[in-house]
Amino acid sequence: MRRLLDAALEDLLDIQTHLTRESTSAVLGRGFAQTLYRQCVKLASMPGMLGRPRPELRRDFRSFAFKGYVIFFRYEADTLEVVNILEGHRDIVAHFQDDDI
Numbered sequence: 762m763r764r765l766l767d768a769a770l771e772d773l774l775d776i777q778t779h780l781t782r783e784s785t786s787a788v789l790g791r792g793f794a795q796t797l798y799r800q801c802v803k804l805a806s807m808p809g810m811l812g813r814p815r816p817e818l819r820r821d822f823r824s825f826a827f828k829g830y831v832i833f834f835r836y837e838a839d840t841l842e843v844v845n846i847l848e849g850h851r852d853i854v855a856h857f858q859d860d861d862i
Contacts, residue, residue: 762840763805765798772846773798776830793828797846800827804834805841818857 765773773794781790804811804825812823812834821835826849833845847856 763802763843764837764840765801765843766845768845769801769843776846776848797827797830797832800825801832801834801841801843801846804832810836811841817854822857 776797777790777794779790780793781787784790810823812825812832815822815824815833818833819835822844823834823836825832825834829849831847831849831853832843833847834841834843836842845856847853
């Protein structure tokens, strides 16, 4: 099973909006956001613990780099829960410092 938190869904929308604006192509923006979403689905369908542990952010966080972005997730029972999807060049630690996830 998989679940995308509201923050992750907002991230996908922000990524789509940004790429559409930068490329002037709604098709490109939407297509890339769909590609990121499909990668989240794919991660949830794979067995075992995936990604890199991220204890510097939170004890239960893991991450997976994909096409310049980083998918942050955790396992809650039998569910892969996507927390955020961020551009890889962002200050990741600062982003999570004030979050109450």
